[in-house]
Amino acid sequence: MHKLLNINLCGVEFKNPIIAASGTFGYGLEYSNFIDLNRLGGISVKGISLNEVKGNPMPRIMETSAGMLNAIGLQNVGVEKFVKDKLPLLRRYNTKIIVNFWGKTLDEYIEVAKILDREDVDMLEMNISCPNIKEGGIAFGTDPKMTYDVVYNCKKVMNSKPLVVKLSPNVTNIKIFGKVAEEAGADAISAINTLLGMAININTRRPFLSNVTGGLSGPAIKPVAVRMVYELYKTINIPIIGIGGIMDYRDVVEFYLAGASAVQVGTANFVNPEIPLKIIDDLESYCLKNSIENISDIKGKVITN
Amino acid sequence: MKGIVLKNIKLNDKYYHMIINSKEFCLKVSAGQFFMIQPKEFDYIYDPLLRRPFGVCDIDDNKENFSLLYMVVGKGTKLLTTIREGVEIDFSQPIGNSFTILKNKKVAIVGGGIGIAPLFFLAKELKKNSCDVTIYFGGQSSEDIVFTDEFSKYSDRLVITTNDGSVGIKGFVTKPFEDDIENFDFVYSCGPKKMLEAVSKISVEHSKPVEVSLDERMACGLGACLGCIVYVREGGDVVQKRCCVEGPIFDGSKVLWESVCR
Numbered sequence: 104m105h106k107l108l109n110i111n112l113c114g115v116e117f118k119n120p121i122i123a124a125s126g127t128f129g130y131g132l133e134y135s136n137f138i139d140l141n142r143l144g145g146i147s148v149k150g151i152s153l154n155e156v157k158g159n160p161m162p163r164i165m166e167t168s169a170g171m172l173n174a175i176g177l178q179n180v181g182v183e184k185f186v187k188d189k190l191p192l193l194r195r196y197n198t199k200i201i202v203n204f205w206g207k208t209l210d211e212y213i214e215v216a217k218i219l220d221r222e223d224v225d226m227l228e229m230n231i232s233c234p235n236i237k238e239g240g241i242a243f244g245t246d247p248k249m250t251y252d253v254v255y256n257c258k259k260v261m262n263s264k265p266l267v268v269k270l271s272p273n274v275t276n277i278k279i280f281g282k283v284a285e286e287a288g289a290d291a292i293s294a295i296n297t298l299l300g301m302a303i304n305i306n307t308r309r310p311f312l313s314n315v316t317g318g319l320s321g322p323a324i325k326p327v328a329v330r331m332v333y334e335l336y337k338t339i340n341i342p343i344i345g346i347g348g349i350m351d352y353r354d355v356v357e358f359y360l361a362g363a364s365a366v367q368v369g370t371a372n373f374v375n376p377e378i379p380l381k382i383i384d385d386l387e388s389y390c391l392k393n394s395i396e397n398i399s400d401i402k403g404k405v406i407t408n
Numbered sequence: 409m410k411g412i413v414l415k416n417i418k419l420n421d422k423y424y425h426m427i428i429n430s431k432e433f434c435l436k437v438s439a440g441q442f443f444m445i446q447p448k449e450f451d452y453i454y455d456p457l458l459r460r461p462f463g464v465c466d467i468d469d470n471k472e473n474f475s476l477l478y479m480v481v482g483k484g485t486k487l488l489t490t491i492r493e494g495v496e497i498d499f500s501q502p503i504g505n506s507f508t509i510l511k512n513k514k515v516a517i518v519g520g521g522i523g524i525a526p527l528f529f530l531a532k533e534l535k536k537n538s539c540d541v542t543i544y545f546g547g548q549s550s551e552d553i554v555f556t557d558e559f560s561k562y563s564d565r566l567v568i569t570t571n572d573g574s575v576g577i578k579g580f581v582t583k584p585f586e587d588d589i590e591n592f593d594f595v596y597s598c599g600p601k602k603m604l605e606a607v608s609k610i611s612v613e614h615s616k617p618v619e620v621s622l623d624e625r626m627a628c629g630l631g632a633c634l635g636c637i638v639y640v641r642e643g644g645d646v647v648q649k650r651c652c653v654e655g656p657i658f659d660g661s662k663v664l665w666e667s668v669c670r
Contacts, residue, residue: 127628127633128632129631129632133630133631133653134630136630137630158637158648161624161637161667161668161669162625162635162669163634163635163637164625164626164627164633164635165625166456166457166458166627168455169455169457170457171457171458171627173627173633173635175633175634175635178634178648321454321457350454351452370457370627372632373458373627373628373632373633374457374458374459375446375451375459375498376628376630
């Protein structure tokens with residue numbers, strides 16, 4: 104095994120920087136019949152909340168040009184069931200487990216962070232950027248003061264696990280939010296979550312989604328994501344996990360050049376569950392071919408002058 | 409999985425029939441299951457992005473080739489028509505649960521439009537198990553009525569209806585089905601939501617078990633995206649089922665039809 108892709112993120116050793124993105128990979132187990140989960144660098148599980156959430160009414164998804172809209176509504180089994188039923192099964196695989204979590208209120212965020220911090224997981228990823236729920240979520244990600252409070256207060260109750268904060272692109276200036284999260288104690292940033300979008304059926308004149316609007320993901324959003332990672336990299340000192348429309352190894356290299364320290368593959372998992380594994384193989388070949396000793400060597404190496 | 413496209417034939421302005429060679433797939437699949445297929449020859453084209461779900465229409469007797477019958481409705485299916493014969497194409501393994509295959513029973517199969525596709529495979533399996541099979545096949549007009557020779561071969565009675573009367577009985581397919589319902593032990597159906605709801609209602613009224621194949625919009629087809637939720641009565645509760653991996657076949661008497669999108 105080459106060491107080309109080994110990375111260290113906030114003290115956690117990943118065998119490669121390819122992480123399955125939250126919301127596109129269930130609890131990991133759904134994919135175990137289709138791919139070897141042991142090969143992934145990590146898995147960020149579906150956003151967990153204090154109590155079980157049933158999600159939004161149907162229809163919840165719609166394909167758009169080179170992407171898709173979703174308004175699932177953070178459906179999840181709740182932290183207790185996750186820890187009891189899902190986590191032990193997922194732990195049998197040799198991959199890092201990042202638990203994405205969220206709350207409707209500040210107290211719920213703190214409570215879930217406190218519970219997960221004691222469990223056998225590798226990292227926590229705070230979701231302050233889901234555009235599809237009415238309470239909590241994105242409200243914490245679009246007001247710098249609320250971002251500071253939620254990150255600071257969760258970090259305060261966490262003793263052992265690194266905290267990643269997943270930012271929303273639905274803001275005028277993402278640098279402000281990266282800076283605030285860093286100041287509040289975040290160990291890393293993941294960016295970006297979905298872009299708020301809408302699609303209308305011209306025959307019925309109704310939106311395709313019951314939630315009216317939804318989060319846009321897929322290759323359509325990649326340039327926005329790369330730009331935001333680039334802006335964050337110039338602004339903050341903590342590592343950035345790049346997310347947004349990654350389909351192949353070239354996209355991963357692009358995020359690295361913009362300043363990412365790792366990446367998450369999301370919508371591509373829906374397109375074909377084998378894509379992350381192909382990316383890992385291709386990325387390794389790319390490093391060999393270009394005499395790159397470790398993928399981290401190209402971090403932030405975009406040439407702009 | 410991968411397989412070679414052996415045929416991709418235009419049946420008429422609306423329908424195409426594609427035959428794919430894959431022994432691996434054929435050995436795994438049961439009637440009622442579906443699969444996701446990349447609707448284009450090249451995986452670096454990102455629009456359309458997602459794979460498309462299709463019911464398995466037929467498996468040949470040697471279990472080497474399977475087919476899909478598809479209607480050209482949008483970007484994905486239009487591109488699917490451009491896939492050339494001889495090209496290797498990427499698709500998923502067979503997904504979901506399957507129809508209950510009964511032995512020596514009198515069964516009704518009710519299909520509407522493109523919903524007829526998975527019912528062909530079903531009819532064949534039921535005939536193999538000595539069932540007496542009556543197929544009710546409804547469409548908007550004559551171009552929706554395809555494969556009638558083949559359907560005749562795998563049924564004891566084939567009843568055709570069209571809304572415009574251009575072929576068969578004029579009107580909805582549910583009418584002749586309802587007239588005959590007392591003859592049957594079991595009902596199977598696939599097609600538009602309104603038809604499935606009507607077929608289920610008629611079956612329930614006459615205390616006949618009914619299985620329906622649903623077709624919700626889905627992204628992944630492996631139970632992860634939660635885009636294809638169907639609400640079903642279970643005990644005294646209403647529970648969420650993922651149409652892809654916990655369906656696509658449901659007990660028609662248990663489905664909450666107001667929650668079904670298509």
